[in-house]
Amino acid sequence: MSIQQSHLEQNQVLTSDELLAHWQGHRNLTRKLIEVFPEDHFFKYSIGGMRTFAEMTTELLAIAGPGLKEIVTGQTQEFQEHIDHQNKKDLLLKLWDETTVAINMYFPQIALDSFSKTIKTFGQYEGTVISSILYFIDNEIHHRGQGYVYLRSLGIEPPFFWER
């Protein structure tokens, strides 16, 4: 069976470019949410004993860039979500934008035939490359949805979900 045939028979439905655009579209919406948060509430407000949206944001930063770098280089990355942000949104937004650039650089380096390969992200979370990347995205949507509730409970209008 040729490579072409095997891919056709696997019934593939999403291109690498589409997945990258999908991810960055979601990251762009999350960036808007960070921008909309008042600085004090971003770092201090939470509901039901949950984390602040700043803490969720540092988790997302700890996953996206390093997780993708690990997928591309094969080098285990440390899961490092403790960022000395000095309670400044600008600092986290700068890191957010640097991650955007890093993702655009690393993503096209994922070999086509490696999306279905099994890996362990951060040395412990086993899954295929595609399932890992989808998990990164889903986890961001999940926490961002929580940020929407924080904003609504503060009487602040969040950006539209379909604006990417």
Next chain:
Amino acid sequence: MSIQQSHLEQNQVLTSDELLAHWQGHRNLTRKLIEVFPEDHFFKYSIGGMRTFAEMTTELLAIAGPGLKEIVTGQTQEFQEHIDHQNKKDLLLKLWDETTVAINMYFPQIALDSFSKTIKTFGQYEGTVISSILYFIDNEIHHRGQGYVYLRSLGIEPPFFWER
């Protein structure tokens, strides 16, 4: 260029089977969330003027089955989220499970070459088939994340996000 070549050159990364399993995994987690909600809070509790989790659930039911049916049959479906649920979770869980069966029936009927085709779901939301299905899933993750905050604010432990 052969069909095989065109698909290889498009650099596809996700199979149809994987996408279906991904969707149903998320739907299974949302089902667990519905189960965990106390019945009265499910239908009445909300934060910041947002909808109840029951209202979000009827939206998800209105999208998933009818949206996919429209993709497969080409027949425009009505967006119908007003369900006479009589404030009974069991009734909505039954509809949830019927939708699970319907998705498993319709999904494999999507032709491989139609995932990149442009459609209008519910006669108005334009996108490709793959972007529409990803939107259905993302919208569910988004609202379910909000349900997590509702539960936490009620002092109730939600299911783990990675349990599908």
